[in-house]
Amino acid sequence: MSRRARPLAALAALALLLSGCGGYDDTQVRSEPPGTAAPPPAAVTPPGCLTDENPTRSYEPTGALPAPGDLPAGSAMAEIRERGRLVAGVSADTYLLASNNPFSGQIEGFDIDMVEQVAQAIFGDRSAYELKVISAADRLTSLQEREVDIVVRNMTINCVRWQDIAFSAEYYRSGQKILVRQDLADEGIDSLRELSGVTVCAPSGTSSLDNIRELAPGAFIEEAANHTGCLALFQQGAVDAITGDDTVLAGLAAQDPYAVVPEQKAFTAEPYGIGIHEDDVDLVRFVNGVLERMRADGSWQASYDRWLAPTLGKGGVQPTPVYGRVP
Known part of the structure; x- marks a missing residue:
């Protein structure tokens, strides 16, 4: 459970958000209560992965664009x-x-x-x-x-x-950061080191989820199919924070008056x-x-x-x- 109650007024914001999805929202949120899911297996690093000096290296264009x-x-x-x-x-x-x-x-x-x-x-x-x-x-x-x-x-x-x-x-x-409720930001919850005991949401299958598990071991982690699912959990009071790329979090904060992306240094390069x-x-x-x-x-x-x-x-x-x- 979230360690702090979500303001009830946020439910109105949730209703407004969901009413504007236009049929494209494919959100699926896990039904298990926090803490009941088995931890994921340890990732296996493929051979040669750690020796790649720059994973952004790509194939050079061949001549002029046809x-x-x-x-x-x-x-x-x-x-x-x-x-x-x-x-x-x-x-x-x-x-x-x-x-x-x-x-x-x-x-x-x-x-x-x-x-x-x-x-x-x-x-x-x-x-x-x-x-x-x-x-x-x-x-x-x-x-x-x-x-x-x-x-x-x-x-x-x-x-x-x-x-x-x-x-x-x-x-x-881009770079990974955290979004929190305004009241938590006012209390100084604005960085990875402040996330102990805080329930944080990240989408399944993302590097954001892997990073928050590794870098904030004291946080409680919840998953959703995508960031809209995380925002729904946030507005329901089921999670206190959302993590993801700064571009994504900026869009979420623009949709919720209780959400803020505190001034912070990105803790990954994306x-x-x-x-x-x-x-x-x-x-x-x-x-x-x-x-x-x-x-x-x-x-x-x-x-x-x-x-x-x-x-x-x-x-x-x-x-x-x-x-x-x-x-």
């Missing part, structure tokens, strides 16, 4: 073009990155702009895509089972995931990459070419300024890519 009509025959891009649409795995409830707009019924945000740029490069039409809403825990399997062509769902590049899928170059650098099937190295190189074009024509900066700058500030810049990975 025009939609000049895609190499037999390439993953040509197959996508023949199908008639790009299929992308995304979130629908990560405000600012990818969330359902209840007024338009469309999923929009910074991550969706990345999808549109890839679709534009393949088809010459930035609307030629299909969005498949997936949970954080489904990001790898959706690629491995070829349910999607790419995953653009604020996914951190790390050497463990490179064992299962491939990544584009880094397209955004380099976001576009996930791609491990066999589609040609598509990885192509997407990296798209990201390079976005740097050159200013479209990455325009997307950041639209979606993230109002909350995170105007200092955001597109990360410098690191190439040199070989198939």
Whole structure:
């Protein structure tokens, strides 16, 4: 149980949030009471993982980005073009990155702009895509089972995931922080060292969950399918705090008057990459070419300024890519 009661007025905020989900919310919250679930097995580090000096290293683009009509025959891009649409795995409830707009019924945000740029490069039409809403825990399997062509769902590049899928170059650098209730922030609960006895929520299958277990062993951990599920638990008083990337937490805080992201230093570096099937190295190189074009024509900066700058500030810049990975 949460060590502090949640203000009852938050229930009204919960009702307002859920009423605006527009049918895209796929939240599934664990039904077990805190403490009853068995601890997860210890992670096994794949051979070679610790020797990778930079897991953000990706495959370098091959020459100039081809025009939609000049895609190499037999390439993953040509197959996508023949199908008639790009299929992308995304979130629908990560405000600012990818969330359902209840007024338009469309999923929009910074991550969706990345999808549109890839679709534009393949088809010459930035609307030629299909969005498949997936949970954080489904990001790898959706690629491995070829349910999607790419995953653009604020996914951190790390050497463990490179064992299962491939990544584009880094397209955004985030960092993990904590969100707490305003009253807890007023009491000084604003950092990892203050989380002992605090119930913290993180989505299943995320690096955020792994990190909080390791770095705040005195905290009580609850899981949800995604950050909307964590926000629901937070508003019900079942958890005191939520952890995740600063981009995600900023979006949650904007939806709840009792939530605050205290001023704090990020305790991880979270380099976001576009996930791609491990066999589609040609598509990885192509997407990296798209990201390079976005740097050159200013479209990455325009997307950041639209979606993230109002909350995170105007200092955001597109990360410098690191190439040199070989198939």
